[in-house]
Amino acid sequence: MRKIAILGSTGSIGTQTLDVVRANKDIEVRALAAGSNIRLLEEQIREFHPQLAAVWEEERAKELALRVRDMDVRVVSGMEGLLELAVMPGYEILVTAIVGMIGIRPTMAAMEAGKDIALANKETLVTAGHLIMPLAQKMGVQILPVDSEHSAIFQSLNGERQNRLHKILLTASGGPFRGRTREELRTIRVEDALKHPNWSMGRKITIDSSTMVNKGLEVMEARWLFGVSMDQVQVVVQPQSVIHSMVEFEDGAVIAQLGTPDMKLPIQYALYYPERRFLAGERLDFAKLGQITFEAPDMVNFEGLALAYEAGRAGGTLPAVFNAANERAVEKFLNREIGYLSITEMIRASMEHHRVIPGPSVDEILAAEQETYDFIESRW
Ligand code: NAD
Ligand code: MG
Numbered sequence: 149m150r151k152i153a154i155l156g157s158t159g160s161i162g163t164q165t166l167d168v169v170r171a172n173k174d175i176e177v178r179a180l181a182a183g184s185n186i187r188l189l190e191e192q193i194r195e196f197h198p199q200l201a202a203v204w205e206e207e208r209a210k211e212l213a214l215r216v217r218d219m220d221v222r223v224v225s226g227m228e229g230l231l232e233l234a235v236m237p238g239y240e241i242l243v244t245a246i247v248g249m250i251g252i253r254p255t256m257a258a259m260e261a262g263k264d265i266a267l268a269n270k271e272t273l274v275t276a277g278h279l280i281m282p283l284a285q286k287m288g289v290q291i292l293p294v295d296s297e298h299s300a301i302f303q304s305l306n307g308e309r310q311n312r313l314h315k316i317l318l319t320a321s322g323g324p325f326r327g328r329t330r331e332e333l334r335t336i337r338v339e340d341a342l343k344h345p346n347w348s349m350g351r352k353i354t355i356d357s358s359t360m361v362n363k364g365l366e367v368m369e370a371r372w373l374f375g376v377s378m379d380q381v382q383v384v385v386q387p388q389s390v391i392h393s394m395v396e397f398e399d400g401a402v403i404a405q406l407g408t409p410d411m412k413l414p415i416q417y418a419l420y421y422p423e424r425r426f427l428a429g430e431r432l433d434f435a436k437l438g439q440i441t442f443e444a445p446d447m448v449n450f451e452g453l454a455l456a457y458e459a460g461r462a463g464g465t466l467p468a469v470f471n472a473a474n475e476r477a478v479e480k481f482l483n484r485e486i487g488y489l490s491i492t493e494m495i496r497a498s499m500e501h502h503r504v505i506p507g508p509s510v511d512e513i514l515a516a517e518q519e520t521y522d523f524i525e526s527r528w
Contacts, residue, residue, distance in 0.1 A: 150419065151239040152266075153179035153198075155230065155254060158188045160350040161245035161268040161294065161411065166192060168416045172425060178239040181230055181246070186212040193221055200236060202229035227253065234258035241419065243294070244269035247352055248475055249468065249517055252276045252510055259289050266418040268294035270369045271475075275468040275513050277372030291373065292418035297366055298373055299414030300392030300405035305374070306422070308397070315380050316370050317394040317402065320445060321346050322385040323358040330449050336488035338481065346389035346409045355478045359491055360445065364456020368467055371460060378460040383453065385443040390432065408432055451492045459499060464506040465516035466499060472520035473498035486528065498523055 152169075156162045157180040169175045181202035182189045186209075193201055193216050201216070202224045203209035209225035216223070224232050230250075234242060234257040242258040243266040244251050251269035256279065259265060265284075267273060273280060273291075284291050293299050297318050305313075324345055325333060341358045342351065349357070356362035367381045384394075392414075394404035407413055408430045416427055447454040452474070459470035477494040480486045486494075498520045505512050 149174055149176050150241065151176045151178050152241045152243055152419065153177070153181075153200075153233055153236070153239045153258075153263075154243045154245055155181045155233070155251065155269070156183075156245035156247065157192055158182040158185040159245055159247070160348070160353075161415065162243070163188075164411050165243050165245060165266075165415050165419075166196065168412055168419060169196070171428065172416075175419065176239075179233045179236060181233055183246075184208050186215070190215050193219060197221070199238070200224065200233055202233045204230075230254040231257050234263070235261040240264060241266050241292075243415075243419075244272065245294075247271070247350065249275055249471065249514065252513065256280065256283060256510070259283050259287050262287060262289060264290040264292060266292045266294050266415070268415075270295055270365050271471050273372050274365050274368040275471055275517075276510065277368070278463070278507060279510065281372050281375070290421075292421055293369075293373055294411075294414050294418050295366060295369060296409070296411060296414045297393040298370060299417055301370065301374060301395055303405045303417065304393070304395045304403040308395075308403075311397055313374060313376055313380070313395055314398045314400075315382055315396040316374060316376060317382055317384050317396060317404075318363065318366060318370055319384050319386045319389075319391050319393050320360070320363045321357070321389045322387050322443070322445070323360065325358055326385065326387060326443075326446075328449065330489065333449065334487060334489050338484060341481075341488065345387070347411070349411075351482060352475070352478055355481065355491075356474065359452045359488075360447075360450035361452035361456065361474050361491070361495070363445070364453045364459075365471065367453075367456055368460040378457055383445045385445050386440060387443075388437065388440050390437065390440050406432060452495065455492065455495050455499065462504055464504040465508045465512060466502065466504050468508070468513045468516040469498050469502045469520045470495055472517040473524060476521055476524045480528070490528075494524055494528065497527065 177196040179200040213223040251272040
């Protein structure tokens with residue numbers, strides 16, 4: 149029996165992780181954490197019987213504790229609760245399916261306690277990759293990518309660890325607004341941006357996919373996971389989302405992983421690595437598909453990707469500023485407080501305003517996050 153804990157069990161990745169658990173029947177869920185959706189968390193507790201449940205909001209945690217008082221589960225709250233969950237004995241893999249830099253401390257605490265990480269929470273790696281990758285090495289724990297592109301790269305590297313990677317070819321769908329000009333993007337509404345052509349995901353990442361900021365975060369994520377430079381990660385637009393990413397070796401050979409767009413595959417692969425298991429669902433039908441097409445990404449109209457390269461190359465606290473500004477901007481866009489193009493404007497202004505600290509500690513990363521939030525509040 150594999151034993152896991154999930155940070156963010158009520159979200160898109162969290163619920164799909166539980167779908168994988170339900171289908172396989174040989175994984176035990178020892179702990180679950182969520183932000184505020186205690187109705188769904190209660191259902192999950194009744195189905196999966198974890199020993200510990202963490203709810204971010206204290207009031208909601210108290211409410212949940214009352215609702216599940218007939219169950220053998222302890223309910224904790226806040227950052228303390230997430231940290232307690234991270235280090236608790238009795239599980240081996242922490243699935244980080246939470247959104248944002250809030251994942252940094254619990255992820256690192258779990259690693260220090262010897263847990264492997266099935267990592268979906270890309271913001272953590274983007275902003276603290278320089279701390280997380282050496283910690284993984286030091287503790288001898290594995291970081292198993294859940295992000296579909298990174299899982300594809302990870303799968304493409306099977307049996308090739310001794311060979312040097314020449315390049316990572318990170319595929320992108322281009323999102324729902326591929327081919328549009330800045331002028332056309334100006335009037336995009338929330339409803340339009342929440343419709344991703346190929347993937348069904350949480351709200352923040354769906355907006356990030358439409359602006360290409362998600363791809364920018366993924367370039368930085370890939371650079372840490374696979375130990376390459378920013379310039380070795382090339383984005384290739386492939387609108388059908390069939391090729392999930394590729395690697396190019398020194399001899400020019402390109403290896404890719406293909407499949408239908410279903411996050412359960414990378415989730416299941418991370419949970420059972422290196423074993424593959426049966427997965428129900430649609431299979432690729434190449435005759436029906438007909439063609440797979442490729443384009444270069446448009447970094448002029450989709451400035452988010454260009455800014456991500458800039459942040460990643462500069463390093464230090466700049467990726468944290470990029471990420472924090474985007475997070476706040478997306479929140480404001482979703483609340484209809486700002487227009488679509490203001491998302492990248494806020495990121496650019498925040499990056500310009502920030503003085504980079506090289507090799508930052510967790511405290512310095514979180515201070516850069518706060519500074520960015522304050523800057524945005526003062527300017528917009
Ligand atoms: P989501 O918004 O659907 O779910 C987020 C989860 O985190 C929810 O369970 C929420 O309750 C929980 N959460 C948020 N704040 C919390 C807090 N303070 N304390 C405890 N729990 C908290 O997000 P998602 O789409 O599942 O994405 C999760 C992560 O996975 C993100 O980093 C995203 O970039 C990454 N990712 C998602 C997909 C996808 O298909 N959804 C694909 C690749 C990567
Ligand atoms: Mg992805």
